[in-house]
Amino acid sequence: MNPSTDLRTLETPALLLERARMDYNILRMQSQVSALGCRLRPHVKTSKSWPVVRAQIDAGAASITVSTLKEAEQFHAAGVRDILYAVALAPNKIAHALDLRARGCDLAVIVDSVASASAVAEACNGTGSRLPTLIEVDSDGHRSGVKPGDPVLVEIGCVLHAAGCLAGVMTHAGGSYDLDTPGALQAMAAQERDAVLACAAALRTARLPCERVSVGSTPTALSATDLPGVTEVRAGVYVFFDLVMAGIGVCAQDDIALSVLTSVIGHQADKGWIIVDAGWMAMSRDRGTAKQKVDHGYGAICSVDGRPLPALWMGAANQEHGIVSMRDGSCPSDLPGRYPIGTLLRVLPNHACATAAQYDAYRVVEGLSIVDTWPRFSGW
Amino acid sequence: MNPSTDLRTLETPALLLERARMDYNILRMQSQVSALGCRLRPHVKTSKSWPVVRAQIDAGAASITVSTLKEAEQFHAAGVRDILYAVALAPNKIAHALDLRARGCDLAVIVDSVASASAVAEACNGTGSRLPTLIEVDSDGHRSGVKPGDPVLVEIGCVLHAAGCLAGVMTHAGGSYDLDTPGALQAMAAQERDAVLACAAALRTARLPCERVSVGSTPTALSATDLPGVTEVRAGVYVFFDLVMAGIGVCAQDDIALSVLTSVIGHQADKGWIIVDAGWMAMSRDRGTAKQKVDHGYGAICSVDGRPLPALWMGAANQEHGIVSMRDGSCPSDLPGRYPIGTLLRVLPNHACATAAQYDAYRVVEGLSIVDTWPRFSGW
Numbered sequence: 001m002n003p004s005t006d007l008r009t010l011e012t013p014a015l016l017l018e019r020a021r022m023d024y025n026i027l028r029m030q031s032q033v034s035a036l037g038c039r040l041r042p043h044v045k046t047s048k049s050w051p052v053v054r055a056q057i058d059a060g061a062a063s064i065t066v067s068t069l070k071e072a073e074q075f076h077a078a079g080v081r082d083i084l085y086a087v088a089l090a091p092n093k094i095a096h097a098l099d100l101r102a103r104g105c106d107l108a109v110i111v112d113s114v115a116s117a118s119a120v121a122e123a124c125n126g127t128g129s130r131l132p133t134l135i136e137v138d139s140d141g142h143r144s145g146v147k148p149g150d151p152v153l154v155e156i157g158c159v160l161h162a163a164g165c166l167a168g169v170m171t172h173a174g175g176s177y178d179l180d181t182p183g184a185l186q187a188m189a190a191q192e193r194d195a196v197l198a199c200a201a202a203l204r205t206a207r208l209p210c211e212r213v214s215v216g217s218t219p220t221a222l223s224a225t226d227l228p229g230v231t232e233v234r235a236g237v238y239v240f241f242d243l244v245m246a247g248i249g250v251c252a253q254d255d256i257a258l259s260v261l262t263s264v265i266g267h268q269a270d271k272g273w274i275i276v277d278a279g280w281m282a283m284s285r286d287r288g289t290a291k292q293k294v295d296h297g298y299g300a301i302c303s304v305d306g307r308p309l310p311a312l313w314m315g316a317a318n319q320e321h322g323i324v325s326m327r328d329g330s331c332p333s334d335l336p337g338r339y340p341i342g343t344l345l346r347v348l349p350n351h352a353c354a355t356a357a358q359y360d361a362y363r364v365v366e367g368l369s370i371v372d373t374w375p376r377f378s379g380w
Numbered sequence: 381m382n383p384s385t386d387l388r389t390l391e392t393p394a395l396l397l398e399r400a401r402m403d404y405n406i407l408r409m410q411s412q413v414s415a416l417g418c419r420l421r422p423h424v425k426t427s428k429s430w431p432v433v434r435a436q437i438d439a440g441a442a443s444i445t446v447s448t449l450k451e452a453e454q455f456h457a458a459g460v461r462d463i464l465y466a467v468a469l470a471p472n473k474i475a476h477a478l479d480l481r482a483r484g485c486d487l488a489v490i491v492d493s494v495a496s497a498s499a500v501a502e503a504c505n506g507t508g509s510r511l512p513t514l515i516e517v518d519s520d521g522h523r524s525g526v527k528p529g530d531p532v533l534v535e536i537g538c539v540l541h542a543a544g545c546l547a548g549v550m551t552h553a554g555g556s557y558d559l560d561t562p563g564a565l566q567a568m569a570a571q572e573r574d575a576v577l578a579c580a581a582a583l584r585t586a587r588l589p590c591e592r593v594s595v596g597s598t599p600t601a602l603s604a605t606d607l608p609g610v611t612e613v614r615a616g617v618y619v620f621f622d623l624v625m626a627g628i629g630v631c632a633q634d635d636i637a638l639s640v641l642t643s644v645i646g647h648q649a650d651k652g653w654i655i656v657d658a659g660w661m662a663m664s665r666d667r668g669t670a671k672q673k674v675d676h677g678y679g680a681i682c683s684v685d686g687r688p689l690p691a692l693w694m695g696a697a698n699q700e701h702g703i704v705s706m707r708d709g710s711c712p713s714d715l716p717g718r719y720p721i722g723t724l725l726r727v728l729p730n731h732a733c734a735t736a737a738q739y740d741a742y743r744v745v746e747g748l749s750i751v752d753t754w755p756r757f758s759g760w
Binding site: 010011012013014067068069087088089090091092093100112113115116119132138143144174263264265267275280281284285286287318319320340341354358359360378380 | 470473
């Protein structure tokens with residue numbers, strides 16, 4: 001692509017990525033985690049794009065977290081060695097994980113049950129290989145993991161250790177997504193830390209090794225004040241940020257690096273509707289701000305040059321149609337005149353991971369210029 | 381792929397397509413629309429996959445509807461000539477549409493405003509080409525289109541006709557998705573028909589041509605009893621069906637051809653949670669059954685061989701984790717034992733279009749065998 005393409009010449013919808021904002025977000029998280037004395041292991045499920053991951057590595061991250069073995073495959077092929085697959089390992093993925101290790105990928109996995117630990121141990125004993133495994137800890141009751149204090153932790157640890165696979169403990173305080181004050185977020189970061197430290201201590205008390213102590217979510221990573229004993233922090237969505245993160249309070253709306261470029265394609269003047277060609281296929285069905293103080297519908301509206309238009313919102317969406325209207329429900333008679341057919345708008349996403357997954361490339365923008373196109377992948 | 385691969389050997393999540401159910405759904409819609417004396421123009425946004433579209437054409441459809449110009453490009457390249465792009469045309473797509481026509485695609489587009497009609501006319505007059513254009517009619521107030529009786533219809537018609545581009549009228553009664561009784565659906569089908577017939581009559585009264593009279597949505601297409609004057613019917617999701625369609629009452633749950641294969645990867649026994657490796661990335665964020673009589677959460681659970689397990693549902697989901705639990709909120713102590721780690725389940729989708737879009741291929745199944753893999757595309 002011509003390096004000086006004007007984004008106003010793109011067919012819509014298109015996914016825009018503001019490089020300068022992304023770089024700032026990367027620098028901010030890297031500085032925060034380095035200051036805490038931990039290694040940053042970015043969760044690359046958000047971008048699934050090598051130029052983005054390379055920027056995170058260039059800024060100081062030496063390792064990554066993935067949500068699929070496809071991400072592990074792709075980024076190992078791109079040159080990343082140290083990878084944590086942070087979803088409890090299904091038995092049908094053990095062979096694939098071992099194959100990645102056999103090809104030189106320093107892949108680690110997670111489990112939270114004796115059954116899964118036994119499956120890992122059995123596969124390793126059968127093949128003479130080793131699959132470093134962290135025990136997932138439930139620090140906030142929101143999903144998977146062993147609860148601190150549960151004796152099954154040591155049982156799992158023994159099974160893994162006997163096969164030479166016990167690498168440590170990890171947790172993800174996804175419950176932080178439901179908070180929105182600095183105090184509550186700091187408390188959640190402390191709770192996340194204390195949960196893994198307690199489990200690490202329990203393993204060590206049982207004379208089991210626990211080299212890696214891993215925590216993380218974007219809100220807790222940015223709210224933590226001290227993490228002694230934690231070796232690494234994982235975070236993903238910070239690289240782009242989104243409206244959910246702005247609602248939680250860990251970024252400003254101006255930090256959001258991702259937006260969807262869309263065109264006005266019609267009006268229903270009597271209802272105050274501006275119809276655009278970005279529907280839920282372009283925005284994703286994610287309505288993560290619905291439970292926050294400010295509900296952004298399917299996305300927050302900005303002008304083509306990125307200026308927020310907070311009086312508008314995308315209150316409804318069909319597959320390829322977004323319905324933009326006044327947030328206060330009013331129906332100004334001059335709305336079609338202010339946003340005529342062909343008007344370009346940008347829509348900030350509720351959830352960057354979900355919106356980016358709808359596209360196969362990022363259009364990298366500086367001002368109104370497209371300076372690059374970065375491919376991304378999806379799927380498993 | 382080996383034609384006899386057992387689906388129980390797949391890595392999860394994976395998107396399964398039951399060929400026999402799809403074939404039955406295609407036959408059913410083709411028979412219904414043929415019996416009504418109309419041509420069927422399947423909306424291929426649901427599958428975005430050539431083998432599926434080819435099956436629809438083999439069953440009698442001679443033309444298709446698309447939701448993106450990418451679909452038009454792909455299926456024109458595969459050999460389909462007669463294509464309707466059924467989203468009001470953005471000005472930045474006119475050149476692309478004309479280019480497709482110049483390459484032999486018999487593409488038609490839609491508009492619902494004088495501004496868009498003028499943009500089409502201007503582009504055609506400037507290039508000496510012709511872009512057949514249907515005027516979108518609003519038959520149910522749910523989205524875009526000119527309301528029957530609005531004099532702007534004839535105004536748009538005149539602009540298009542002067543450029544040799546007026547091809548007819550079309551509507552989509554998306555409001556049918558909110559209904560769930562045969563009587564209400566029949567009434568909506570009649571309302572959809574009457575709206576376009578009124579607009580066709582208004583154009584003809586103004587001595588304007590109106591060759592094509594196009595209606596359609598899966599619920600109204602399957603509920604219509606007589607469509608005299610209508611030339612074609614468009615419908616999309618019927619090809620796979622989904623839980624939303626079952627809730628509307630136009631298919632049985634047994635007709636749903638699409639499902640997501642997933643593995644049990646953990647439990648939270650005290651909460652009655654079975655954690656699976658299909659989260660909202662695998663199911664999509666679509667919660668279309670939330671407003672129906674039976675809310676299926678993120679999907680309805682079946683055994684690996686497709687037997688419904690109606691006591692279970694996927695009540696919550698994270699990006700790569702689905703949380704399956706008892707629909708009645710109970711917490712049987714033997715749940716982990718009944719669904720141990722590694723158990724394979726199938727999850728029926730709320731909305732086939734949204735779920736399929738999360739994958740790059742369909743695994744075509746007959747019984748427990750994978751007999752084919754059909755690629756699909758996404759994006760714009």
